[in-house]
Amino acid sequence: MNKRKILATTSLAGCFGCHMSFLDIDERILDLIELVEFNKSPIDDIKKFTKECDIGLIEGGVCNSENVEILKEFRKHCKILVSFGECAIMGGLPALRNTIPIEECIREAYLEGPSVSDSNEEGILPNDEELPMLLNKVYPCHEIVKIDYFLPGCPPRADLIWESLYALITEQEIKLPYEVIKYD
Amino acid sequence: MDIKRVENIVANYNRDKTRLMDMLIDIQTEAGYIPAGAIPVIAKQTDTSQAYVEQTVSFYHFFRREPSGKYTVFLNSSVVANMMGRDKVARTFEEEAGCKFGEVTEDGLIGLFDTACIGMSDQEPAALINGKVFTRLTPFRVREIIRNMKKGNSLDELSTSGYGGGKNASELIRAEVRNNVQRQGPVMENDYTPGTVLREKLKHFSPDEVIWEIKLSEIRGRGGAGFPTGLKWEFCRRARGEKKYIFCNADEGEPGTFKDRVLLTEYPELMFEGMTLAAYAVGASEGILYIRYEYKYLENYLKHVLEKMRQQNLLGKNIAGKEGFDFDIRIQYGAGAYVCGEESALLESAEGKRGEPRFKPPFPVEKGYLGYPTVINNVETLCTAVKIMQFGSEWYRSLGTQESRGTKILSISGDCRYPGIYEMEWGYSVNDILDMAGAYDVQAVQVGGPSGSLIGPDEFDRIICYSDLATGGSFIIFNNTRDILKDVVMNFMEFFIEESCGSCVPCRNIPWLLKQKLEKILQGHGVWKDIEDMEEWAGMMRINRCGLGQTAANPVVSSLKNFRALYEEKIQKGKRFDEGFNLEKAVIESCEAVGRTPLI
Numbered sequence: 001m002n003k004r005k006i007l008a009t010t011s012l013a014g015c016f017g018c019h020m021s022f023l024d025i026d027e028r029i030l031d032l033i034e035l036v037e038f039n040k041s042p043i044d045d046i047k048k049f050t051k052e053c054d055i056g057l058i059e060g061g062v063c064n065s066e067n068v069e070i071l072k073e074f075r076k077h078c079k080i081l082v083s084f085g086e087c088a089i090m091g092g093l094p095a096l097r098n099t100i101p102i103e104e105c106i107r108e109a110y111l112e113g114p115s116v117s118d119s120n121e122e123g124i125l126p127n128d129e130e131l132p133m134l135l136n137k138v139y140p141c142h143e144i145v146k147i148d149y150f151l152p153g154c155p156p157r158a159d160l161i162w163e164s165l166y167a168l169i170t171e172q173e174i175k176l177p178y179e180v181i182k183y184d
Numbered sequence: 185m186d187i188k189r190v191e192n193i194v195a196n197y198n199r200d201k202t203r204l205m206d207m208l209i210d211i212q213t214e215a216g217y218i219p220a221g222a223i224p225v226i227a228k229q230t231d232t233s234q235a236y237v238e239q240t241v242s243f244y245h246f247f248r249r250e251p252s253g254k255y256t257v258f259l260n261s262s263v264v265a266n267m268m269g270r271d272k273v274a275r276t277f278e279e280e281a282g283c284k285f286g287e288v289t290e291d292g293l294i295g296l297f298d299t300a301c302i303g304m305s306d307q308e309p310a311a312l313i314n315g316k317v318f319t320r321l322t323p324f325r326v327r328e329i330i331r332n333m334k335k336g337n338s339l340d341e342l343s344t345s346g347y348g349g350g351k352n353a354s355e356l357i358r359a360e361v362r363n364n365v366q367r368q369g370p371v372m373e374n375d376y377t378p379g380t381v382l383r384e385k386l387k388h389f390s391p392d393e394v395i396w397e398i399k400l401s402e403i404r405g406r407g408g409a410g411f412p413t414g415l416k417w418e419f420c421r422r423a424r425g426e427k428k429y430i431f432c433n434a435d436e437g438e439p440g441t442f443k444d445r446v447l448l449t450e451y452p453e454l455m456f457e458g459m460t461l462a463a464y465a466v467g468a469s470e471g472i473l474y475i476r477y478e479y480k481y482l483e484n485y486l487k488h489v490l491e492k493m494r495q496q497n498l499l500g501k502n503i504a505g506k507e508g509f510d511f512d513i514r515i516q517y518g519a520g521a522y523v524c525g526e527e528s529a530l531l532e533s534a535e536g537k538r539g540e541p542r543f544k545p546p547f548p549v550e551k552g553y554l555g556y557p558t559v560i561n562n563v564e565t566l567c568t569a570v571k572i573m574q575f576g577s578e579w580y581r582s583l584g585t586q587e588s589r590g591t592k593i594l595s596i597s598g599d600c601r602y603p604g605i606y607e608m609e610w611g612y613s614v615n616d617i618l619d620m621a622g623a624y625d626v627q628a629v630q631v632g633g634p635s636g637s638l639i640g641p642d643e644f645d646r647i648i649c650y651s652d653l654a655t656g657g658s659f660i661i662f663n664n665t666r667d668i669l670k671d672v673v674m675n676f677m678e679f680f681i682e683e684s685c686g687s688c689v690p691c692r693n694i695p696w697l698l699k700q701k702l703e704k705i706l707q708g709h710g711v712w713k714d715i716e717d718m719e720e721w722a723g724m725m726r727i728n729r730c731g732l733g734q735t736a737a738n739p740v741v742s743s744l745k746n747f748r749a750l751y752e753e754k755i756q757k758g759k760r761f762d763e764g765f766n767l768e769k770a771v772i773e774s775c776e777a778v779g780r781t782p783l784i
Contacts, residue, residue: 125778127775142763
């Protein structure tokens with residue numbers, strides 16, 4: 001191979017569980033850093049894109065305006081975007097709020113929930129300009145930008161992450177044995 | 185409704201859990217809804233669980249969980265109803281009643297609800313009010329009806345437009361439904377005296393000979409799937425079982441179909457005789473007419489016909505003097521579920537369960553109702569079988585085409601001068617039929633209902649027969665003023681989303697996704713990829729368990745095939761991706777909720 005591929009990752013409305021699963025590739029991470037160079041990613045804590053990347057891994061769905069912005073940044077700077085994990089693919093747990101009117105969610109979270117009902121006496125709601133704005137619902141990534149590949153799982157298994165990254169990096173076809181695509 | 189009364193109803197059906205549908209229908213009819221308190225009582229009495237009863241109750245559209253008004257209006261929302269002015273009628277209902285569709289007025293007097301095609305496509309817009317059919321509604325009539333409701337008048341008093349023709353006017357039906365028989369053929373010819381075949385022919389024909397005669401006629405099932413009837417009877421005759429059942433499928437849920445309704449109204453004796461003939465052929469002792477809830481207004485009449493046939497020894501013991509030939513029929517109502525037209529779902533429903541199709545094999549002819557060998561035939565098939573026995577297979581084979589013998593009763597509706605029932609020999613072209621129905625400036629015809637195909641003028645020379653355009657009878661005409669994607673395809677997709685039983689993942693999800701895509705295209709956000717996605721995803725529908733699920737993407741598939749230009753002219757050229765996401769719109773709600781100005 002001529003050149004190491006450049007990889008970026010992020011967690012939007014996710015729990016970082018997919019990144020944890022990513023770390024579960026264990027000692028293969030040593031092989032990985034031979035193959036790729038990390039750019040914007042929590043793995044190396046680079047906050048802003050400094051290079052054009054080959055592959056972007058997206059964990060989590062899109063729940064606020066900041067997520068939208070980051071996701072669009074990723075699309076701009078990455079040749080290939082991969083939704084990894086259920087939240088990125090379908091919205092996942094955060095999307096459970098999609099059936100509840102947002103006003104009710106906010107009321108429960110800041111005014112009436114058992115953990116806040118007596119600690120937020122002034123009834124303050126998060127409305128500072130600095131804060132991201134919540135979206136009307138939690139969107140899967142592919143409803144905001146074009147996504148090229150999807151890695152299912154909650155989280156996707158480390159082996160699946162490794163296999164698919166390896167295939168993408170080495171530009172080979174991914175091996176998908178039966179055990180990997182069978183879920184129940 | 186008190187517990188005693190529920191217990192009584194359950195006892196009326198011997199606390200038999202397979203009669204759950206009947207119990208629930210009785211409760212629904214009496215109380216106007218299924219009170220939550222009734223469910224544990226039924227569960228206890230039938231020795232099932234609450235969950236068991238719940239799952240059945242929750243499956244059917246006409247089982248209401250809440251009081252739904254002293255007068256419950258179900259206004260048809262099918263495509264033909266919309267074309268015939270449903271919008272104005274619906275708005276008048278809302279204005280006059282003072283509540284929206286899906287709601288009940290505060291005083292509990294009137295409830296307004298949508299419902300899928302109620303089998304009145306030739307006289308839309310139509311509604312069911314407490315089970316009674318009101319056809320050809322107009323804003324004026326709606327105002328009249330609501331005024332009468334507010335006066336507390338009876339249902340009969342609400343009906344001001346007189347009774348329809350034929351038996352519809354009889355004392356036992358008294359419905360304003362019209363038959364609109366535009367063309368009679370051999371099946372609907374009034375050349376038949378009830379009981380002739382049972383009395384005259386069975387003397388000379390053994391059961392095997394009856395099957396042979398039916399096989400020779402080459403008649404195929406008239407419900408839509410077209411399975412050879414003689415073969416079905418033969419399989420069932422050969423199947424081993426302590427007893428056997430004959431079912432008549434009168435679920436007729438395919439939007440735009442209403443021919444069974446006319447047969448049930450005008451020729452019930454013929455149909456029941458067909459069931460009896462089938463029973464003789466396969467050796468069955470019990471028959472069940474499974475009929476959709478929408479046709480409940482025919483109940484008393486059909487029961488009366490059965491009673492009359494028993495008195496004439498055309499049902500009961502030693503039928504028509506044939507020693508040892510015992511057979512009787514009961515009526516089983518559904519409660520509003522399109523999928524129950526699928527034969528195995530129909531059986532599940534008749535057994536008191538959710539109408540979810542079974543895996544096949546085994547086929548019903550081997551393991552059907554309650555596990556016994558069962559023949560399930562369409563109303564029209566059974567009527568035709570009697571005529572075949574009366575005039576012989578040779579006569580029947582002389583009608584129609586080489587591979588589609590006999591006639592087909594078409595239900596024609598939509599933009600034409602003479603909507604109604606047409607009995608035609610197979611082999612006519614679409615053009616012939618359009619001429620006959622008085623249809624001009626035709627843009628498209630939906631043949632075989634939403635699950636069939638949508639064809640345009642360049643295919644109007646195609647032939648109605650099994651090898652070209654097969655149909656269960658629905659024939660909906662759209663003229664040039666109709667918006668095919670918005671008015672037709674969208675309506676059909678909404679229908680399939682509503683009516684999926686939810687068992688198979690593709691049927692549960694893909695129609696919904698296709699509708700999203702279609703909406704996106706209609707809003708101008710479509711790209712080339714959307715059309716490709718729709719085609720690819722629709723292909724996954726073939727792994728669904730039942731025939732209805734397999735065809736539930738057909739409105740999209742068929743319009744993509746025959747009206748592709750309509751899609752292509754709406755998509756954005758040269759743009760590869762557009763999900764139509766609008767950040768500004770997406771944050772409005774939350775910013776309002778916390779009191780901040782959106783900052784984009």
